[in-house]
Amino acid sequence: MAADLAVIGLGYVGLPLAQEASRAGLTVLGLDVAPDVVAALNDGRSHVDDLDDADVAAMLDAGFRATADAAELATADAIVICVPTPLSDEGGPDLTAVTAASRAIAAHLRPNTLVVLESTTYPGTTDEVVRPILEQGGLEAGQDFHLAFSPERIDPGNQTFGLRNTPKVVGGHTLACTAAAAAFYRRFVDTVVEARGTREAETAKLLENTYRHVNIALVNEMARFCHELDIDLWDVIRLAATKPFGFKAFYPGPGVGGHCIPIDPNYLSHNVRARLGYPFRFVELAQEINATMPDYVAQRIQNLLNQERKAVNGATVLLLGVTYKHDIADQRESPAVPVARRLMALGAQVVFHDPHVPAWDVDGTTLHRVADLDAALTGADIAVVLQAHSAYDGEMIAKKAPRVFDTRGITPASETVEHL
Template sequence: MQVERTGPLGESSEQLGELAQQLGDEKHAGHVELAVIGLGYVGLPLAREAAAVGLRVAGLDRDPRVVEALNAGHSHVDDVSDEDVRRMRAAGFTAYTDDACLARAQTVVICVPTPLSEDGGPDLSAVISAARAVAGRLRRGQLVVLESTTYPGTTDEVVRPLLEESGLKVGKDVALAFSPERIDPGNTTHGLRGTPKVVGGCTPSCAARAVAFYGKLVDTVVQAKGTREAEMAKLLENTYRHVNIALVNELAILCQELHVDVWDAIRCAGTKPFGFQAFRPSAGVGGHCIPIDPNYLSYKVRSIGYEFRFVELAREINAHMPEYVVRRAQDLLNHQGRALHGSRVLLLGVTYKPDVADMRESPAAPVARLLRAREAEIAFHDPYVPLWSVDGVTVPRVGDPAAAVREHDLTILLQDHSAYDLPALADEARLLFDTRGRIFRPGVEVL
């Protein structure tokens, strides 16, 4: 394992190490080395990697359907196959809905969702609930790690006091750290083991415990100065993408008015071997990270009396893209002598990224909502989505996209799944609007 340190270690971790060893050496029935709270896109791959290196793993999830399926050998996460789950089960993995399993774990990692609340601020209810569950089962020598994305200060200001309600002290009796998840659904090149893991501890001894734990699972551990720096690192990564996507999205709108091919401009700029990274326009941003995480940073900055203007502007631009896509669609139909009202519109690909079933924050939903508001008749196809509803209303799903594009007045490509034969669809479609920049030929309109 390679360890990179960005801050001083300072104190010794001998006391916590001895406590952890005592906990690990206990021979009571059912002892596990890792308990993962939240068995979704982050927690389940972590549990799989831990089981693969020989750790005894337990999982905790509040959804009984998820727990039942996992214990039966079935996965609900794109990046974890049923065969992966069966191997985990064979290695001793068991999923639970009862938090009693936490008391038997040497390390507990919290991987619960952190969505936005109705007022746009962070919703930490799942984190708080998980921390309270851990506190109720906390034992001397345990390591607790928060992986859920949040604003700087959460680990120390929210999780730590909840754990210490147990009477045990962080840095003395138990260890507490933050390690931001870096899971990229559908990415087969950069998996958990090969992606450097950032770790920040509440104290140097806490950091040492967390570094030692993650060193079993990943090739490189990067030690941050503290929990706040580790929390900020995650927000910085996603804010960087959020702002740059907003830049090219606004550029796409301007290039349309200037009669400039934005895709070709990006292609040419991308040939520069330094100082430039290519980002590409789209109908909006999706997934949990990019549209959500920068708002955590913006919230924290506002709480100290400042504005994070880059984030606010990027959010405004990216949120406008579905409206822009629908306006372009309306213009395309108008040029064909048709109104959007009453036209049959087919949406191809409604997940937030290619070749995954993940629909979190997908821009397809606001696009569909806006089309409905203009009284278009919409249908969809997605090889990963058998059923889709927007605002509680089911959107009809077509079976054969090649036949469907011939029957619809307009087809909008929102996600370029590899299962789609895009040239063939372009040949068959009455009118095709490509928001992904994949089909460059006469008769196809590109964002």
């Protein structure tokens, strides 16, 4: 059966893409190497935050089907690669999944097919890594098939901006490739922005996340000296944000997490060092600052306990919110893990509460999840707000807990509450 689109990788990026294309009337095939993911989707069960089972059922009704058989790629007019690119030991992206997907496509590539890479990577990947693999079968990019890069801009849990109303950047191997990719995405995305080429599109994604990475590091560093100088940084940010131009508010936190901010800027930094021989200093400094925040948070917790004449060794520390972002279940690169790791190394009895996480493991140790939040707040030596889930009532937390360290600014200031 012919497909308008085949999506390789049915995770946080690929599944929303498949959903939006299905909504627009495209016949969509999903390919994933995980048999359990394929089986669950074909049974109408979702495994990502932004889609529930009803969403998957609607996709199936629209003709969506998941498969683990790469041979079915031969039936698709367009193929989009949405596989993970985790950080490698060398500091760049691990392209194992990208090259595997490219080889699978190459084995079944037909003339006039559009192939798009959406996986985040370093500039040059589409042309230098993906293209040679795809051309091994004798077809030439820009002549026999279209090749492009379009950075994914999925923001898990965002209720305002989804795939359709977030502008889509596309850059092709040739002008004709760009035009073909733009025409394809315009079938289900409101605004498509054409880049000069694949490298510009690849670098745009890295700039977006580097911008956030650097500005988060800025306020995280300010949090440290503002605390020492007895300055309320949260009020400072509130005041600065009243300026209607030239300022965008960023807020401090216990570190950075997720699949983008802690990882993607390193791809650019690694690429600059590898190709040009000098450091991308902004990124490397931001990484240094943000990576040390969990230890700084643990130290602040220890200091607060000391003020109460309590040792961290044996103290009950209640962590509130262990996901990397509010109101989702995703724990990838969550700073809660290194915070808990450091506290446990100091001898603290670490327990947690998170309305989105039924079980939490830190370095092989399963931490106790408290069921009764009110009782846990009362019984803990200190409650630590690590994530601002909407289910959390800051005033209630401040009232019930004997001591609060709030890294997200959701609790009112008081004698028993200290903010990051």
